Amino acid sequence: MDLLSTLRAAVGADAVLTDPDVTAAYRRDMMPLAPYGEPLAVVLPTSTEQVQAVVRACAEHRTPIVPRGAGSGLSGAANAIDGCVVLALTRMNRILEIDPDNRLAVVEPGVVNLDLRDAVEKHGLFYPPDPSSYDWCTIGGNVSTNAGGLCCVKYGVTTDAILGLEVVLADGELLRTGRRTVKGVAGYDLTKLFIGSEGTLGVVTQATLALRPLPQAPGTTVAAFPSIVAAGAAVSRIVREGIVPSLMEIMDAASIEAVEAHLNTEVGAGRGSAALLICQSDSGREAARRELAAIEQVCADSGADLVHTTFDLAEGRMLLTARRAVLMALEVYGAWMTDDVCVPRTRIAELIAGCELISAEVGLRIAVVGHAGDGNMHPTIVYDPTSADEFARAQRAFDDILALGLSLGGTVTGEHGIGKVKREWLANEIGPVGLRTHRAIKAALDPGNLFNPGSMFSPAPAASSPDAP
Amino acid sequence: MDLLSTLRAAVGADAVLTDPDVTAAYRRDMMPLAPYGEPLAVVLPTSTEQVQAVVRACAEHRTPIVPRGAGSGLSGAANAIDGCVVLALTRMNRILEIDPDNRLAVVEPGVVNLDLRDAVEKHGLFYPPDPSSYDWCTIGGNVSTNAGGLCCVKYGVTTDAILGLEVVLADGELLRTGRRTVKGVAGYDLTKLFIGSEGTLGVVTQATLALRPLPQAPGTTVAAFPSIVAAGAAVSRIVREGIVPSLMEIMDAASIEAVEAHLNTEVGAGRGSAALLICQSDSGREAARRELAAIEQVCADSGADLVHTTFDLAEGRMLLTARRAVLMALEVYGAWMTDDVCVPRTRIAELIAGCELISAEVGLRIAVVGHAGDGNMHPTIVYDPTSADEFARAQRAFDDILALGLSLGGTVTGEHGIGKVKREWLANEIGPVGLRTHRAIKAALDPGNLFNPGSMFSPAPAASSPDAP
Known part of the structure; x- marks a missing residue:
């Protein structure tokens, strides 16, 4: 049986999209700099068993899988590559359990962050991570990118709010990590290894969340x-x-x-x-x-x-x-691309001053907003999307800002991730030993490079160009 | 050159202990149930470079390395195995930096928890993790076990207080993980993978700690x-x-x-x-x-x-x-071994009631103390250390308590770890897929099984028996 037929048998014909006009909506996230390709199909499973069947079928046909949630990401991590299967988890959107006495919830990955917030608030509970896209991003996407938000200065990021995961591995087996208890040290912290792994190690099909009392x-x-x-x-x-x-x-x-x-x-x-x-x-x-x-x-x-x-x-x-x-206000002046660096909190002023210089150098407006409480800054570059020259200058500013962040003792991404847009910068930041360690772990868990090839640190696959005019 | 000569050349003759009367103090931790063996040598490095040299020498001679701190552990994770090199990090005990403006500290692994607490308190800062052994356990040991303590209910465990690590890998290369910033998602969260890995993946030679304002x-x-x-x-x-x-x-x-x-x-x-x-x-x-x-x-x-x-x-x-x-008070009645289970907070009463039943069944005193705020309980079994029968019954109670914890939706270790005493229980808790994933990661980072073989999940090496009379 060919792959498409196997996929249709696994999830139902209506959950396998192949019409390019329809799949276009699943080709990319919100980062204009990231390349994206043409998927073979977009698959919309509704259960863990379906995800397992899809993974097994793709593994057999050596067809790459790009997992994705709502597509609110800002690094291209969920961007399709040519010929891949985009595995969109948005239909797995049930809140399976809310346990107020143990302050936890169990959810599927497609649950929208805001829907979860509203549901637990009825029990006097609070799920802290609040990325700016909280009214449409999904918990699965938040887990895959270790999303932050405005509350991080006091309440931490996604990894601080996850007790355990259910993950479909490259061989289709189901891995359960973590626990339902507040504490636990049984084995390696696989939960936190999968959090922020940007879909390169497996497909998250369930998450157990630690909730806090409503502030x-x-x-x-x-x-x-x-x-x-x-x-x-x-x-x-x-x-x-x-x-x-x-x-x-x-x-x-x-x-x-x-x-x-x-x-x-x-x-x-x-x-x-x-x-x-x-x-x-x-x-x-x-x-x-x-x-x-x-x-x-x-x-x-x-x-x-x-x-x-x-x-x-x-x-x-x-x-x-x-x-x-801020972002909406900037749209008057052109398209924007938002960068993401995190610096020691004592270096924020230097970062903003440096962005002013970069802005003058490239001749483009750069507006800096950021989470001052944790040093996570989002310099946002405004450019004319119809001008190849401005796009190139914006790209240059984007990179110059990352170099500046690193030079101030920072990191090239505080919360948006590496995806397909900062792969060279990751290599730069973590060095050859770090890169080798990443590759060893990836090879150990996904030896066929099935999940999200070309993201984070693996070699770039063939894909069409970024949004250059 | 033989291994001992190479080690002496690397760290100096006075930092390589081989006299069995002297090395005896480095053979085991505080868990009476765990087996331990006779090391070839105990090595006491004073720098990261020395650790790298020791690791390279041991790798070349295929001699296992058991890293250890003060030996306050309660799982046998730091116990020697026959013929190994015990790598004791206690002489690497410098606080390298305290940065009050960014609320962080950089320390070597041998720094004693209490010494760190005292040093940062002078700056109005607070390092939360406070295991009961805080006046003699080391930060390196805390990192390796992901230690908890009494403050966890509000301030979390060790993994919540670490920003980055420096780790010597099995090939002697130095890996730097994490960052000095509050947030960061550049690549996999290797920091949290090494935290709690009980010395099976590498040797921690430096840690960057997130501090809080003094409460x-x-x-x-x-x-x-x-x-x-x-x-x-x-x-x-x-x-x-x-x-x-x-x-x-x-x-x-x-x-x-x-x-x-x-x-x-x-x-x-x-x-x-x-x-x-x-x-x-x-x-x-x-x-x-x-x-x-x-x-x-x-x-x-x-x-x-x-x-x-x-x-x-x-x-x-x-x-x-x-x-x-409590523990000191119990010594009047005999020797004690303390267990460590974590259950959902709603199940604490059932756990304590179950421990009373187990106590009656085995005919031994079991006192339960625990961190009620996070469900992490320490049922402590009292036995006569001169009686083989009581020791066997204590062992049975130890296991029965773990089975009870699991049956209540808990984990077999909340903060003490797996070490050499709960290997079968780890397999039980995480299942075959979990175990396979652990082995894949271990093989990826330590293909020669150099670090702490026989701990956590790897096959038990030859070693002498536990403390059975």
Whole structure:
């Protein structure tokens, strides 16, 4: 039987898509720089057994599998390669269990992050990881990329919220990792090895999640600074003084300017602020007041032009709107590609200053927004998508920002991943011994290079070009 | 050149111990059930380069290496096997860096946990993992076992506090994993793969640690219960109500009785309490008062005979003394071996009740103490070390407790590890696919089975018997 017939027998004919007009929607994620190809088929399983059957069939036919969730990724990790089977887990979207007494949930990979958040909130529980795409990204994608978000400064990233996984391996066998208990050290931590492996080691078909008590409604402090050095100093002092806000975001002048134009309102201090810091504390009334008062003081001492704190929820949400609106605000000026570097928190100001220089060098607008609380910055480059020259300059800026992040003691990806867009940079960061170790583990678990070849560190497969005009 | 000469050339003659009277102190850890053998030599390197030279020499001579720290382990993971080189990292004990502005430290593996705690406390910082042996265990050992402690309920375990590692691999090459930034997803999470790998994948020669702000001085609540069911119900309700104490320990009747006899004071409610719950909150004055008041209420509602809260630090410390004194108190009755299972927090009462049954069946005293906040229980079996029969019954109880833990949805080790004493139980818990995956990773990173053969899941090497009389 040929592969397509086997796949149709395994999952049903309506769950195997081959019409290029239909499969086009499954060819790529949100990263314009990453190459993508033409899949043989897109398969939409509804059970673990179906995933096993698909994996076995593809293994037999030596056809690569690219697992994917909603496609909100920003590294091309879920991009199709020519002739592959795209295994889209979006129909496996059931919340199988919520156990409030043990603060855990068991879910399929296609559950949308926001749907999970809403479901557990009814039990007074909280699933922390909140990538910006939380209203459409899936838990499976979050697991595969070890997704972060705005809450990480206090609550950590996806790997901190996963107790165990069910993974279909390259031979179609089902591996169960981890446990349902809070602690456990029985064997290697395979759970955390699969988290962030970007679909290169297996297909996650189930996850057991550790939940937290729902935090208190947050208070919000906004501070506008006349220089990024002053804002960076405030961040360092907040860290040093032992304050742990539940959110601490930074916007540079280019972000502020774009958002002010977009929202037609002033979000800085009224005369072109150089940086805006938005902090929240959800520690409960008195503690939040104390924490935000301390943050206000630090900001004032660091030279802020304006500091404002509110415990009004609606106002707090509105203040966060400025931060959340940056990408949309930039679309007025052209297409954007967002970079992702994480630097030591003491080096944030240097990173932003460096991005200003890069912006001047390449002659393109670069707006920096980021999670100041953990040093994870997203410099976002704006370019004209119809100009090959601007695209090339944007690509150059993208790489220059990564080099800058590394030179500041940082990493080339804080939360978006390597995918198909930072493979050389991964090699650069982890060096030959690190690369060899990665290859040894990949070969041990996926000797036929079945899963997501060409992603992360394996040789690039044949694929069409990135979005160059 | 023979191996010993090569080792002496590499680390100096005084750092290669071969006198059996001297090496005896390096043959085993604190677990009486685990087998141990006679090493060829104990080597005490003082630098990463020396570790690399030792690993290369041993690889060339096909001589197994057993890495070890202080030897406080409770699974036999650091026990020597016949003819091996014990690589003791205790002389690599420098704190290389403390960076308060980025809340991190870089240390060598031989640094004693308490020494690190004291050093970072001077900067207002906190290294959470606090195994009971914290005043003599080493960070390297903590990393290798993914050690927990009393703080885990709020602050997590060792893997939650490590940003990156330096590891000498089986070919002597140096692998750097992780990063100095708070977040990072560049490649597989090799850091967390090595954490808890019990010396089977490489030798950790450096660790970069994530520190937290020093918490507030804790308040303490003690509650005595007339039944373990009532105490278990209180734990479940504390979890369900979203309270996260910084410590929540439980002691059963046998523990209370032993400690009361040992300290010659009453720690229960005056007439043979069935269980004692000790909770702390370090959330700061008002929040701690609120949290402990809520815990008091839950305990009273669950039927506690006595509930007492103090914010006096000395009194709080004294109340914790009862918990910390259990093992010493048991020594009056014989030798002890402590087990380590972790169950869902709703099943703690069933585990303790089951241990009472096992105690009756084997005719030996079993005292249960444990970290109620995360379900990690340490049933401790007391036996006469001169009686082969009692030793055999203790062994049976040890295994019966593991079977009970598994049957309650738990794991066979919450924090002590597999080592040489729970190999069959690991296989039992993770199943054939899990085992195959472990073996594939081990073979990929250590194809010659150089590191700690016979530990965790690899075939047992020739070794002398456990401590059977």
